[in-house]
Amino acid sequence: MATKLDTQTIxxxxKPGRYTDALAMGLHLWVKDSNKKYWIYRYTMDGKQRNIGLGPYPDVGLADARIKAIEAKKKVVNGIDPKPHKETRIEMEKQKATFSEFAKQFIETKSSEWTNTKHRLQWEFTIEEYANPVIGNLKLDQITTEDILKILSPIWAKKTETATRLRGRIELILAAATTRRLRSGLNPAQWKGHLETVLAKPNKIKKVKHHAALPFDEIPEFMEQLREMGTMAALALEFCxxxxxxxxxxxxxxxxxVSESVWIIPGERMKAKREHRVPLCERSIQILxxxxxxxxxxEYLFSRxxxxxxxMAMTMxxxxxxxxxxxxxxxxxxxxWVSERTDHSSEVAEMSLAHAISNKVEAAYRRGDLIDKRRALLTDWENYCKLQGNLITSQSEIEAEGEIYA
Incomplete structure (x- = not known):
C-alpha cells in the first residue's frame, strides 16, 4: 500500500521494509535494519521487474527522489532502460582511468606473484621515472605509439636494458587495460611487428655483458688460494x-x-622456483x-x-x-669445462646448474632429476679441481683444518 511520504514521516x-510513495509511481523508500534509508525506483522492462538505486536518504531528499523517479519513468515509457548497462559503466571508467592510476593498481595486483620485493621497486621506479612524465595523466585509450616513442627514444641507446624492460612493462599494463575493456586496438608498446620497425634491435645497440668468468685451466690454482685464505667466506666460495x-x-x-650427502634447496630460494637437489661430494661434505x-x-651452512x-662476502x-x-x-x-673436457651430456650439465628446461614438451615428460649422473659429474669436477688427493676425512684432520679458518 502506498504511503503519503513527507519529510517528517520519512x-x-x-521499521525495516519498503515504503511506496503515493505521488511518484514506482518510487520506494527502503528502510534497512541499520536504520539506513535508500531510494529505489522499481519498473518493468521486457517483461522483467527491475530496480534502480536513486541514492541514500537524506543525501537525496524527497523532492529530488521524485524528480529522478519521473525522469526514469520517461525513459521506460520511451523504451529506454534507465539502469546503466555494463557498456555504460565501462565508458565511465574510461573517462576516469589515467595511466598512472591504472599502472599503480596493476603493480599492486601483480606484486603478489613476485617473491623478490626488488621487482616491485624496479617496476615502480621505471614507471614513475620515465613513463608517468609523458603518459601518466593520459586516459588509457588516449595513449598512442608516438607517446611510447617519446618515453623510449631518449634512453633506447643510452640505457638499453632499462628501456627494453620499461617497454615490456608498459606493454603488459596496456594489455591489462585492453582486457578490462578500458582501451582497444593495437597495443602501442608492442614490439613484434610494431616498435621493432622504428627502434633499433637492443642486441645490435649494446651487447649483453656476461658475468666475468675464470678460465677453467686456472681453477685448480684458484682453489688452492681459497684454502690458504682460511676464512668462512673462502669456504663458502669453494663450496659454491x-x-x-x-x-x-x-x-x-x-x-x-642437508641429509645423507644431498643438499635440498627449497623452491623459494631457487631462480626457477622449484626445489633442487644437490648431490654433495666428499670435499663439499668436509667443508660443511x-x-x-x-x-x-x-642454523646456516656458512655464518659468523x-x-x-x-x-658481498664471496665477492670480497x-x-x-x-x-x-x-x-x-x-x-x-x-x-x-663440461663441454670442452668431459663426455658428460649437456642435459646433465644443465640440470646441475638448475637451469629451467626451455622445451615445454621435454619439461612435461621429465620425471627424474638425474641425481646419480650429476653426482658422477660433480665428482669429476672435484677431481679436476685437484682436491681429491688432499681430502681429509678423519675428525682430527677436520678439526686441524678448522683451526686454519678460526
Missing amino acids: KNLK ILNASRTGEVIGGKRNE KISELLDPDS KTKPLSN VIRRLKKKVTVHGFRSTFRD
Whole structure:
C-alpha cells in the first residue's frame, strides 16, 4: 500500500521494509535494519521487474527522489532502460582511468606473484621515472605509439636494458587495460611487428655483458688460494664453485637442508622456483663439517656468530685475490669445462646448474632429476679441481683444518 511520504514521516520511519510513495509511481523508500534509508525506483522492462538505486536518504531528499523517479519513468515509457548497462559503466571508467592510476593498481595486483620485493621497486621506479612524465595523466585509450616513442627514444641507446624492460612493462599494463575493456586496438608498446620497425634491435645497440668468468685451466690454482685464505667466506666460495651454485642459494643455505650427502634447496630460494637437489661430494661434505665447527650454534651452512654471510662476502674474497671475475661467473667456468673436457651430456650439465628446461614438451615428460649422473659429474669436477688427493676425512684432520679458518 502506498504511503503519503513527507519529510517528517520519512524521519520517523524506523521499521525495516519498503515504503511506496503515493505521488511518484514506482518510487520506494527502503528502510534497512541499520536504520539506513535508500531510494529505489522499481519498473518493468521486457517483461522483467527491475530496480534502480536513486541514492541514500537524506543525501537525496524527497523532492529530488521524485524528480529522478519521473525522469526514469520517461525513459521506460520511451523504451529506454534507465539502469546503466555494463557498456555504460565501462565508458565511465574510461573517462576516469589515467595511466598512472591504472599502472599503480596493476603493480599492486601483480606484486603478489613476485617473491623478490626488488621487482616491485624496479617496476615502480621505471614507471614513475620515465613513463608517468609523458603518459601518466593520459586516459588509457588516449595513449598512442608516438607517446611510447617519446618515453623510449631518449634512453633506447643510452640505457638499453632499462628501456627494453620499461617497454615490456608498459606493454603488459596496456594489455591489462585492453582486457578490462578500458582501451582497444593495437597495443602501442608492442614490439613484434610494431616498435621493432622504428627502434633499433637492443642486441645490435649494446651487447649483453656476461658475468666475468675464470678460465677453467686456472681453477685448480684458484682453489688452492681459497684454502690458504682460511676464512668462512673462502669456504663458502669453494663450496659454491664445487656445486656450481648461485650466491643466494649458498648464503641462505641451512644445515637442516642437508641429509645423507644431498643438499635440498627449497623452491623459494631457487631462480626457477622449484626445489633442487644437490648431490654433495666428499670435499663439499668436509667443508660443511669445518663450517659447523667454526660456528656450531648456527642454523646456516656458512655464518659468523650465527648470522649468515652477506651477499658481498664471496665477492670480497675474489677481490682480495685480485681476480676480475664474479661469483656467478664460476658457473660458466664449470659449464665450459663440461663441454670442452668431459663426455658428460649437456642435459646433465644443465640440470646441475638448475637451469629451467626451455622445451615445454621435454619439461612435461621429465620425471627424474638425474641425481646419480650429476653426482658422477660433480665428482669429476672435484677431481679436476685437484682436491681429491688432499681430502681429509678423519675428525682430527677436520678439526686441524678448522683451526686454519678460526
